[in-house]
Amino acid sequence: MAGAATQVLPRLERTLEGRDQDALAQRLASLQVLIGSDLAEVEEALRRPRRADTPAHQSAGHLLHLDGKRLRPACLALASRTGRGFNAVARDLAIAVELVHNATLLHDDVVDLGDVRRGAPTARMVYGNAASIFAGDLLLVEALERIQAAGIPGLIDRAFSVLKEMLDAESLQLANRGRVRGIAADYFKVVEGKTASLFGWALFAGGRAGGSPEPVCLALEKYGRLLGVAFQIVDDTLDVAGAETVIGKSVLTDLKEGKITWPVMRALERDPALAATLEIELAKPELPAGLAESVADAVRRANSVEEARALASGLCADAVAALSILPPSEARESLESIAAALPWRRK
Amino acid sequence: MAGAATQVLPRLERTLEGRDQDALAQRLASLQVLIGSDLAEVEEALRRPRRADTPAHQSAGHLLHLDGKRLRPACLALASRTGRGFNAVARDLAIAVELVHNATLLHDDVVDLGDVRRGAPTARMVYGNAASIFAGDLLLVEALERIQAAGIPGLIDRAFSVLKEMLDAESLQLANRGRVRGIAADYFKVVEGKTASLFGWALFAGGRAGGSPEPVCLALEKYGRLLGVAFQIVDDTLDVAGAETVIGKSVLTDLKEGKITWPVMRALERDPALAATLEIELAKPELPAGLAESVADAVRRANSVEEARALASGLCADAVAALSILPPSEARESLESIAAALPWRRK
Numbered sequence: 001m002a003g004a005a006t007q008v009l010p011r012l013e014r015t016l017e018g019r020d021q022d023a024l025a026q027r028l029a030s031l032q033v034l035i036g037s038d039l040a041e042v043e044e045a046l047r048r049p050r051r052a053d054t055p056a057h058q059s060a061g062h063l064l065h066l067d068g069k070r071l072r073p074a075c076l077a078l079a080s081r082t083g084r085g086f087n088a089v090a091r092d093l094a095i096a097v098e099l100v101h102n103a104t105l106l107h108d109d110v111v112d113l114g115d116v117r118r119g120a121p122t123a124r125m126v127y128g129n130a131a132s133i134f135a136g137d138l139l140l141v142e143a144l145e146r147i148q149a150a151g152i153p154g155l156i157d158r159a160f161s162v163l164k165e166m167l168d169a170e171s172l173q174l175a176n177r178g179r180v181r182g183i184a185a186d187y188f189k190v191v192e193g194k195t196a197s198l199f200g201w202a203l204f205a206g207g208r209a210g211g212s213p214e215p216v217c218l219a220l221e222k223y224g225r226l227l228g229v230a231f232q233i234v235d236d237t238l239d240v241a242g243a244e245t246v247i248g249k250s251v252l253t254d255l256k257e258g259k260i261t262w263p264v265m266r267a268l269e270r271d272p273a274l275a276a277t278l279e280i281e282l283a284k285p286e287l288p289a290g291l292a293e294s295v296a297d298a299v300r301r302a303n304s305v306e307e308a309r310a311l312a313s314g315l316c317a318d319a320v321a322a323l324s325i326l327p328p329s330e331a332r333e334s335l336e337s338i339a340a341a342l343p344w345r346r347k
Numbered sequence: 348m349a350g351a352a353t354q355v356l357p358r359l360e361r362t363l364e365g366r367d368q369d370a371l372a373q374r375l376a377s378l379q380v381l382i383g384s385d386l387a388e389v390e391e392a393l394r395r396p397r398r399a400d401t402p403a404h405q406s407a408g409h410l411l412h413l414d415g416k417r418l419r420p421a422c423l424a425l426a427s428r429t430g431r432g433f434n435a436v437a438r439d440l441a442i443a444v445e446l447v448h449n450a451t452l453l454h455d456d457v458v459d460l461g462d463v464r465r466g467a468p469t470a471r472m473v474y475g476n477a478a479s480i481f482a483g484d485l486l487l488v489e490a491l492e493r494i495q496a497a498g499i500p501g502l503i504d505r506a507f508s509v510l511k512e513m514l515d516a517e518s519l520q521l522a523n524r525g526r527v528r529g530i531a532a533d534y535f536k537v538v539e540g541k542t543a544s545l546f547g548w549a550l551f552a553g554g555r556a557g558g559s560p561e562p563v564c565l566a567l568e569k570y571g572r573l574l575g576v577a578f579q580i581v582d583d584t585l586d587v588a589g590a591e592t593v594i595g596k597s598v599l600t601d602l603k604e605g606k607i608t609w610p611v612m613r614a615l616e617r618d619p620a621l622a623a624t625l626e627i628e629l630a631k632p633e634l635p636a637g638l639a640e641s642v643a644d645a646v647r648r649a650n651s652v653e654e655a656r657a658l659a660s661g662l663c664a665d666a667v668a669a670l671s672i673l674p675p676s677e678a679r680e681s682l683e684s685i686a687a688a689l690p691w692r693r694k
Contacts, residue, residue: 056518107484108684111477130458130521133480137454137487138514145507156503159493167485171403174477 027337036078038086042094054286059123059135067116072202079206079220081331089150090209097202099143105134131235162197168195181275185301196228230312236261237308263304271298327346374684383434389441398478406470408483413465419444419549426553426567428678436497437556444549446490453483509544516540524605529620543575573666577659583608584655610651618645659690
């Protein structure tokens with residue numbers, strides 16, 4: 001059970017590449033020593049037997065029992081260890097941040113009619129859309145209750161702000177379904193709202209749980225937000241991984257759902273004619289043959305996967321810089337290592 | 348704009364019947380004087396122009412702009428007036444309780460594929476299911492943020508408990524789809540969770556906003572919970588109104604969605620053979636001719652509409668009794684009047 005959680009870090013470690021690999025791999029291995037037991041506690045709580053007498057409750061349990069990367073709890077644990085360490089409050093907040101994340105996934109999968117998540121059928125495929133809607137609501141309320149019970153002044157207010165940012169971003173993404181032109185600004189709004197805001201909260205909350213002063217917590221939050229954007233951009237490059245040879249039809253399906261990845265967005269910005277064609281074709285029920293290949297060509301020509309990695313590297317460097325006011329600690333070094341490794345993750 | 352809100356009470360007033368009608372009508376008319384301007388303030392806030400640049404945000408605005416009964420804000424306003432009165436905190440909480448209610452309606456309509464709400468197409472029919480899911484999430488977070496900002500210790504924790512009760516009830520109702528036998532106990536669990544708990548919170552919150560001591564607030568909460576159950580049972584009798592002559596096909600559709608009304612549940616308890624037939628037939632895609640008429644017959648034979656009214660009257664009497672520890676006030680008398688009038692409402 002704990003095994004699932006503690007494999008996250010070695011997984012990241014194995015997927016490193018580049019000349020700094022050995023040094024980074026070594027530093028990431030030390031993460032296992034540093035927060036392995038923190039994550040095991042979080043995992044144990046997430047998988048604790050839950051009420052399962054209705055499809056909605058089963059739906060929530062279904063998702064929580066699948067292996068997730070648990071990146072947000074890992075960040076929160078590290079942030080707490082830049083201060084006095086991972087205590088009961090930090091643990092409860094780490095559980096809460098993962099619950100918020102899972103609540104949004106349950107609703108997202110209904111909205112996007114997602115079939116597969118974490119390598120298994122989505123909760124909605126097993127228990128139905130209706131059950132997954134209530135399951136998302138249930139996890140959200142449970143998360144907020146835990147945050148409030150943690151008793152750190154102001155933390156629940158920040159959680160409300162973050163949730164509004166997340167929902168505004170989801171709403172914007174939904175509104176942009178079918179659009180592929182003129183959405184570069186929206187791309188960053190969506191990523192900041194959907195991903196970066198919750199990473200920022202996790203880092204801030206961890207800082208507070210560890211008793212760090214406000215300026216340190218705000219620095220941690222800034223690190224979290226920058227890391228979150230970089231994380232999403234790298235995730236996007238993985239989505240079009242092998243784009244040099246082929247872009248799968250799933251990329252076009254994502255486009256139909258308003259989900260554009262950074263490399264594709266960038267390539268379309270540089271090929272307005274293709275963007276115009278794509279917008280027309282995406283509105284049709286059947287996608288024409290050859291369209292995916294045209295997008296792949298554009299991504300290749302624009303060299304936008306490489307450009308995305310460079311952008312992510314810059315953001316990660318800014319994230320590390322944000323930590324400069326922190327006192328030296330093993331946890332701070334680990335956060336720096338994560339930021340250094342992130343642009344190079346390959347899965 | 349305020350007109351929509353302030354017409355609630357005359358509407359209730361007009362629909363009274365029975366020999367106490369004149370006295371009750373007079374007391375309800377005084378409600379208009381007592382809380383008309385409170386409700387106008389709440390209505391103004393609910394209809395204030397909102398962000399409307401995405402279908403999700405439009406979806407939320409769509410529902411809020413339709414005339415609702417605003418019963419929960421009315422109860423909260425009266426509860427505040429059993430103490431020091433309707434202040435800014437009470438107003439914010441009254442807005443919040445209506446936002447919570449509307450958030451649940453948005454998700455309910457997606458879950459039940461509802462077409463019409465408050466005499467207009469549901470938000471999901473206009474803006475889609477996906478937009479309505481996020482709209483519900485948005486209103487819930489906005490409501491919770493307001494409750495927290497009101498600054499009354501413990502009130503947000505009670506809101507979380509109530510939300511969990513509401514979601515557990517919704518989940519139970521969903522789990523019972525297609526069942527019509529052995530669900531009498533679940534009927535009350537669902538009503539208490541879905542309806543009574545939020546009425547109870549509204550009364551408690553109003554009491555706290557008005558500065559009343561804890562025992563008074565708890566008495567108000569008890570009144571609210573009892574009134575909530577009675578409200579739902581009376582609502583159920585209206586759903587089968589004219590059941591003596593005919594039960595519409597919509598009642599069967601409701602049954603398919605796991606929504607059983609008290610008179611139908613009671614009639615089926617007394618006619619196990621019909622209940623068994625119904626459970627089999629409801630599982631089929633087409634409902635056979637004559638089934639609705641058989642249910643109507645059973646309701647008629649069981650006299651269960653009358654029985655429901657009697658049950659509601661008993662609950663309302665208990666609700667009034669709960670208020671006995673309150674100091675005398677016009678607001679308390681109004682709460683008593685509402686409870687006395689409720690079993691006789693006809694629409």
